[in-house]
Amino acid sequence: MKLERKHALVLIGIAVWNVVTYVTFIKNLAGTSGRPTGYYVAHTVLIVVNLFIAALLGNWGYRAFKASQREKIKA
Template identity: 35%
Template sequence: MRISRGTSLFLLAFGVWSWIIWITFAKNLWDSDRAWAPDGSPTAYFVVHAVLTVVSFVLGTIIGVLGWRGVRAGSRVSS
């Protein structure tokens, strides 16, 4: 399957953007008062949002890699 250079760049940018956003979210989650019970254990709020963060990191990585591979494949064809 071939994807256009514009689509490849969009996917790559989306992957990078996803990492920037979710790193910030993970830091904020860790520092949140709602994330930790008084005894120091994680709350359900923390667990749910940690799973969401990990899934988003994985999907952002996959999308970014697809974009990177598309950009690289396009540059080899046009050279």
């Protein structure tokens, strides 16, 4: 499958959005107290998984963007 530049930019945009929203979520989670341990464990797992997904999408988007630039130079 060949991704175009617009697809790469969408992937990068989603990755950036995930990072921004989950960094905000981390700040909000750090400001809470008095919750059960399970609350913090569950939300920490959500944060880690979503930041991993953001890194994966960002990597794919970056690689697709670079590939689209190489294709543009060849043409």
